[in-house]
Amino acid sequence: MREETVMRGVYLPGDSTAVLRELPVPEPGPGQVLVEVGASGICGSDIGYIYHEHKGHRGVEGAAYQGVVSGHEPSGRIVAAGNGCTRFGVDDRVIVYHIAGCGLCDNCRGGYFISCTSPRRQSYGWQRDGGHARYLLAEESTCVPLPDRLSYVDGALIACGFGTAYEGLRRIGVNGDGDLLVVGLGPVGLAAAMIGKGMGARKVIGVEVSPRRREWAGSLGVFDATVAPAGDAEATAGLVADALGARGAATTIDCSGSRAGRSTAIAGAAEWGRVSLVGEGGTLETEVSDALLHKQLTLYASWVTSLTAMTTLATNLARWGLRPEGVVSDRFPLAEADAAYRLAAGASAGKVVLLPSESLS
Known part of the structure; x- marks a missing residue:
């Protein structure tokens, strides 16, 4: 039974720091799931466009980052599901595709939420709260099954870098x-x-x-x-x-x-x-x-991958016996997010990931 009503999330002020702030644990609405985050990667695009300074991206006027919880490479376990969810439910292990598209444009209908042409398009960690917190409110449509043979760290890497x-x-x-x-x-x-x-x-x-x-x-x-x-x-x-x-x-x-x-x-x-x-x-x-x-x-x-190809990739990696977490050189608890970002922005040998939930690490 989930008892928390408040959690901490990582925010990027744009001055080469990462800060922790409290925020409410969200409740899933129709078509949404609440994911307890097992692992969440730090991406080079976050360093380049948000961490040092807030820049525009993909033709966006002004800063693309909207002051939300950072992190667009999350993986975890669903702990609650809103009305209307049909494919995923409580206890399912998932990767979260890092763009929530409109679902109606040609790119979305082909699974390429990354190239959604609607103004409703939102990136986790950029325009809506991302994975650098214990819980993440996600659209069911952005969830990808995480095979049992793969860890949450594996899933976080598939969410962006491996998919790309x-x-x-x-x-x-x-x-x-x-x-x-x-x-x-x-x-x-x-x-x-x-x-x-x-x-x-x-x-x-x-x-x-x-x-x-x-x-x-x-x-x-x-x-x-x-x-x-x-x-x-x-x-x-x-x-x-x-x-x-x-x-x-x-x-x-x-x-x-x-x-x-x-x-x-x-x-x-x-x-x-x-x-x-x-x-x-x-x-x-x-x-x-x-x-x-x-x-x-x-x-x-090419720019990232499609939702369907990411699903295929996760299945293939499990079938091939390959573990993405092998490229991770450094893991940090959420409380040490500032140190994690400093390393990711500096001289890390490999990938840097945060482990927001102790119960899943």
């Missing part, structure tokens, strides 16, 4: 016929490598500037080799080719969001290769004839 990586890899058709190059070994890059292995990539090679991140990535057991950038993109592509024993990778994905990283993903692709761009921000600058046309490359860009 999976969509990028689906677009380029990673399979056992070729190798995979991953550029940028932050949390999304680590996710791409793990999923790429599950999808059957023959070899997975990583490129990363940070020695600490290369060391952490190498310890996960999913990379066949990790290399540091060497001079320009062509020189780095030469190192990748040496590691592969081939002239390039059939599939490449840039998770760095940098101009240099994108150039490396293009240069490291083999003839007829397929290149995926998922890293936010920055620019793309490339020579066209030799880099693209003469190599017959195809470039794909």
Whole structure:
């Protein structure tokens, strides 16, 4: 029996701090569920657009963050359900897709709530309360089943970073016929490598500037080799080719969001290769004839994933025996949210997550 009426949530004032404030435990209305949060990740987009300063995002006028409880990567257990809920109920373990769309536009009807075109679109942790609190009020329509074989930390990672990586890899058709190059070994890059292995990539090679991140990535057991950038993109592509024993990778994905990283993903692709761009921000600058046309490359860009693909991903990860929580380097209780955000914004080796509910950790 849930007895709490008040809980603490994490807010981001935009001055490089995370503060805890009290707020009421919400009650679910029609079509809503109350989720006890087992784990909630800290995302790079929160650092870039909210933590240091409140910025606009996705064409939004003014700050995108509306002063709500932060955190858009939640996973947990449903403890109450409102009227009209039919698919999920009390005690169901769920991942919460981090956008609540209108449900009516073409993007929503295809499962891509991330690209909802309605002004009613709200992101958890940006325009409505998110997962950095013990309880989260969620729309039933945004819930994804969390397989029993996966932990709440696994679910939190699937909610954003792993979903983003999976969509990028689906677009380029990673399979056992070729190798995979991953550029940028932050949390999304680590996710791409793990999923790429599950999808059957023959070899997975990583490129990363940070020695600490290369060391952490190498310890996960999913990379066949990790290399540091060497001079320009062509020189780095030469190192990748040496590691592969081939002239390039059939599939490449840039998770760095940098101009240099994108150039490396293009240069490291083999003839007829397929290149995926998922890293936010920055620019793309490339020579066209030799880099693209003469190599017959195809470039794909994707933004997060769909609700249905996220459901498939969770099922596949359990079937493949892969645990996303392996990319987590640091876990913090909710009371230490400020320290967690400082680490995530600084020199964390891997993913940083909060564990809001002691009863589920």
